[in-house]
Amino acid sequence: MPPLHDVAHLAHLELRTPVLEESVAFFTDYLGLTVNGTVGDSVLLRAFDDYEQTTLKLTPHATSGIGRTSLRAASPEALDRRVAAIEATGHGLGWVDGDPGTGPTYLFTDPDGHEVGIYYESEWYRAPAELAPSLKNQAQAYPGRGVCVRRLDHVNYLGVEVETNRDYLRDTLGAMVTEQIVLDDGSVAGSWTTFTNKGYDAVYTRDRTGTAGRLHHIAFAVDSRADILRAADIAIDHGVFIETGPHKHAIQQTVFLYVYEPAGNRIELCNAGARLVLAPDWEPVDWTEAERAKGQAWGLQTIASFHTHGTPPVEGVAS
Amino acid sequence: MPPLHDVAHLAHLELRTPVLEESVAFFTDYLGLTVNGTVGDSVLLRAFDDYEQTTLKLTPHATSGIGRTSLRAASPEALDRRVAAIEATGHGLGWVDGDPGTGPTYLFTDPDGHEVGIYYESEWYRAPAELAPSLKNQAQAYPGRGVCVRRLDHVNYLGVEVETNRDYLRDTLGAMVTEQIVLDDGSVAGSWTTFTNKGYDAVYTRDRTGTAGRLHHIAFAVDSRADILRAADIAIDHGVFIETGPHKHAIQQTVFLYVYEPAGNRIELCNAGARLVLAPDWEPVDWTEAERAKGQAWGLQTIASFHTHGTPPVEGVAS
Amino acid sequence: MPPLHDVAHLAHLELRTPVLEESVAFFTDYLGLTVNGTVGDSVLLRAFDDYEQTTLKLTPHATSGIGRTSLRAASPEALDRRVAAIEATGHGLGWVDGDPGTGPTYLFTDPDGHEVGIYYESEWYRAPAELAPSLKNQAQAYPGRGVCVRRLDHVNYLGVEVETNRDYLRDTLGAMVTEQIVLDDGSVAGSWTTFTNKGYDAVYTRDRTGTAGRLHHIAFAVDSRADILRAADIAIDHGVFIETGPHKHAIQQTVFLYVYEPAGNRIELCNAGARLVLAPDWEPVDWTEAERAKGQAWGLQTIASFHTHGTPPVEGVAS
Amino acid sequence: MPPLHDVAHLAHLELRTPVLEESVAFFTDYLGLTVNGTVGDSVLLRAFDDYEQTTLKLTPHATSGIGRTSLRAASPEALDRRVAAIEATGHGLGWVDGDPGTGPTYLFTDPDGHEVGIYYESEWYRAPAELAPSLKNQAQAYPGRGVCVRRLDHVNYLGVEVETNRDYLRDTLGAMVTEQIVLDDGSVAGSWTTFTNKGYDAVYTRDRTGTAGRLHHIAFAVDSRADILRAADIAIDHGVFIETGPHKHAIQQTVFLYVYEPAGNRIELCNAGARLVLAPDWEPVDWTEAERAKGQAWGLQTIASFHTHGTPPVEGVAS
Secondary structure: OOOOOOEEEEEEEEEEEOOHHHHHHHHHHHOOOEEEEEEOOEEEEEOOOOOOOOOEEEEEOOOOEEEEEEEEEOOHHHHHHHHHHHHHHOOEEEEEOOOOOEOOEEEEEOOOOOEEEEEOOEOOOOOOHHHOOOOOOOOOOOOOEOOOOOEEEEEEEEEOOHHHHHHHHHHHHOOEEEEEEEOOOOOEEEEEEEOOOEOOOEEEEEOOOOOOOOEEEEEEEOOOHHHHHHHHHHHHHOOOEEEEEEEEOOOOOOEEEEEEOOOOOEEEEEOOOOOEOOOOOOOOEEEOHHHHHOOOOOOOOOOHHHHOOOEOOOOOOOO | OOOOOOEEEEEEEEEEEOOHHHHHHHHHHHOOOEEEEEEOOEEEEEOOOOOOOOOEEEEEOOOOEEEEEEEEEOOHHHHHHHHHHHHHHOOEEEEEOOOOOEOOEEEEEOOOOOEEEEEOOEOOOOOOHHHOOOOOOOOOOOOOEOOOOOEEEEEEEEEOOHHHHHHHHHHHHOOEEEEEEEOOOOOEEEEEEEOOOEOOOEEEEEOOOOOOOOEEEEEEEOOOHHHHHHHHHHHHHOOOEEEEEEEEOOOOOOEEEEEEOOOOOEEEEEOOOOOEOOOOOOOOEEEOHHHHHOOOOOOOOOOHHHHOOOEOOOOOOOO | OOOOOOEEEEEEEEEEEOOHHHHHHHHHHHOOOEEEEEEOOEEEEEOOOOOOOOOEEEEEOOOOEEEEEEEEEOOHHHHHHHHHHHHHHOOEEEEEOOOOOEOOEEEEEOOOOOEEEEEOOEOOOOOOHHHOOOOOOOOOOOOOEOOOOOEEEEEEEEEOOHHHHHHHHHHHHOOEEEEEEEOOOOOEEEEEEEOOOEOOOEEEEEOOOOOOOOEEEEEEEOOOHHHHHHHHHHHHHOOOEEEEEEEEOOOOOOEEEEEEOOOOOEEEEEOOOOOEOOOOOOOOEEEOHHHHOOOOOOOOOOOHHHHOOOEOOOOOOOO | OOOOOOEEEEEEEEEEEOOHHHHHHHHHHHOOOEEEEEEOOEEEEEOOOOOOOOOEEEEEOOOOEEEEEEEEEOOHHHHHHHHHHHHHHOOEEEEEOOOOOEOOEEEEEOOOOOEEEEEOOEOOOOOOHHHOOOOOOOOOOOOOEOOOOOEEEEEEEEEOOHHHHHHHHHHHHOOEEEEEEEOOOOOEEEEEEEOOOEOOOEEEEEOOOOOOOOEEEEEEEOOOHHHHHHHHHHHHHOOOEEEEEEEEOOOOOOEEEEEEOOOOOEEEEEOOOOOEOOOOOOOOEEEOHHHHHOOOOOOOOOOHHHHOOOEOOOOOOOO
């Protein structure tokens, strides 16, 4: 079955932080995002090549973790179709006013309990004079500050059961499963799915603590692999903690750098875009335990904290 | 209207050459394509990350120019829908056996007379041992030879009337128009359209000679802008003619290098992928004559031959 | 004759500007230099990987142009030897206190009248806590702001007679001539010379206005060619005028971007370092008019203003 | 004391291999070197931007390991001075005919027993038509094959005592010590020294087996960090064993990839050149055990085999 295309793309994400000011500084100074207003106590940020109002919403909270994931539907009809499908699963929460610049939003959860909103109406971003780009096919001036991420790339949830969440994304939202980690016992420890021609937009990996609703990481795209190395240079000289990388994932072949923002949420910089998934009949690539044991693409063994650190932290579990 | 997604992607192209052997050498030695068999007198070539059998078909011919453009439909139903729409336009030519590895193909032309085929069935490429990649999510080993292009990127036709051809792509095939050159007299001198999240898959620019069915260029994607510079280094030391570049297009922001293969067909190397078009309600970006007069993104004036050289050449017209 | 090595390297430069504040903003925001104090009315700036106190001194002046060029001698004995040689030419001006962080400096001019100082004593830069690097073999934290130039690279003077100035650099200061432009009449229109293993540190090109003491450009080094492209992206979105580039010089093979700082002084970003001159018996590579007519390395024709724009401007001469 | 400059640069190296044919294939197909003749049973290879005849001499041998290291003196007088100094140490072996294209060579050993030759006369390489470059300031056409290394970069010997060998390089040959690993007991476990403006040309690290005369690795330079990543891509798809990397060294800040050639000799690809050592009064940067424990520049822990694998292997020692 080809992908449905009712979901156009991952639109924006909400992260929770007990240290709002430090988190805002990280995303503006290090990543190069721009503040684009506030709503309630939350700060809205955007990447220079995202066409909508918001890329990331930072919300003060007692803990770290992920808040709402926002998806944009491909049309009003596509929105209606997806809402009907969601309601049929019993995971629907109902219609709410959307985030600034977006229209009516239907709220729901994935089986793991992560909150998701879907909407169609969206007011395109128009840059003020001081952020105006030179080329009219670009939303905002290239920041020239920090990592200069181009756009939001993907979200990687932790899930108690990967299979249930994967099926939900595929069957209810129309995502295509592109790659998976299939353990020797046949269970799926990780699932990469996409709404677009990118290899992945939403990922589930198994939460080893058995806790629902947590986050592994969110990711922002830069243009090239050299940009990832540069992001690492900036990190070490500006007090940003590097967990692992730069290196190249075997799965999806993305070159990665994982850092923690001040609240402890894991942030990936990746070079999504070079490799695309164009085949409408793409079959999931299943990676075995033996294949995973070989390490990442160039041989790096996956770091232990990659299997333990999630947000918010779980009491009694090392991260 | 959001794009239809009935056409999954541009699949492969046929180029005509009176100097087959030299052309094959160019595409294998310089671009890094691999020969994947022959059909009739034609040689079939492929880029390492294309999942189907064929990326490029080189066919001996009295002149240079483009032969058939092959599109892959998203599903059998999508294929049926598009064939019905094509037949309704009167441009249909009928069903034929497809190129090796592809199923039944419906032939037609665009209004300008370029031959196009659309099919759904496709036998995925499986690399022989000597071309096997290290990572199972990749079709073929990275060549490590010449430019090492990743995949076919786009085709840029010359057309007598851009508007007619643009409308055909949009209305009959479901493409999305992403950018255009709109002259002061209101006519459209160039149109960029896409079937995917890439900014463009098929382009029409006006043929100043008024000749139908010609080619401006075909393009192959590399991963980064640095790869384009490297392609220029290889070109000058291996006798490949550089027409213009490297530089960055204002339209679509692709970094480009234009070279001629031995038959005279113009070949572009580009870094498509960093910038994606994710918005389902993208409005065409219209570039005016005044804006075009500013040159390319970093200021380079467009070279004269870019407006005159097409293949096959037209008698009495300088190229 | 091998190079003398009495001059260790080009140390720092002084630029004149009638718009000091705008010039400081350009060098800090766009290039990523850091202000490191003032002396008199001048502002001192430094690149993150230069080990001495100062990379660039910006001095308020009625016009644009270059002030003093500062060279560091390889030892106290080397300094004495060079001072003796300079005095023998009659171009010596005498000892003065050096710029902040440098010891006694002997002032002189080249035959064209550009002011030069040579010194040995130098107080190494020690970064304050907020600019401290992560790695102790680096002078200062990587800025993560603007182009992030690594170091001063070279100076390109305009000279009335290239030969006289070239011979002075070679015979009095011990530079090695690495490349030249030799016109059909046998005269030398450009001369590239080095004190180090870099291909060039000081260049003379002929001033077509016949005016002495002017500047063609000064250059800063970045790490890679991709960094030059990124510098062009930042330029167009932040109001920096690009004169020409990015492209690759045939001479010295450097990839270049030429911009003007607010006072009109031409600034080059280049990727010096990949290619080194290690041969002690290097013979000057002489480029003929016919070879120059082929354009730059990848074919770009040299822009007209490259032959006319110098600073300060000459009345009645277009630039 | 400033460096002497009597040694112009590391000229070429000899590697020993029991599998000559496989080793030649590795250096030509993977690294992109070109065969430039033979001498005796040895095969001579060169990198495209090295100006002399030979970059690497591959010699059939019962074991892996390093043969002669060849240094080029800066002048005939410099050669005489160094020979006199070497003879004074008692390590001299006498004059021999040089490798093809080089003049009389004085043979000696370092205190650890590695064989070294020094010469001045050198016949510059002139490329035959099929290898002629486009630009006359380049020795040979850019290969466009495999990693495309630009030049030989450095040699890293294993030594029983680092200090003794370091002092010999510094005091007898005039090298500058740029960085060191100084253990808590005050002994030196690694020493980086240079004859040029590169950060290092010759390195000694302690041989933990106490065996004299062994090799840790030899290194070739590419132009950019992105080239190192590409070298890793080529390696995994062409059966080249990656030991570790790509990552960035804390010491010298080079981005590295370590692979083994078929005989087991460790080969590094590095991006030497971006960072230069220009200061004539550079003081060695000493790294402590605590600093080394932090891992490489971006945090990678040094791989165990990096401390054990040397060539030739030592019986009874894991590598």
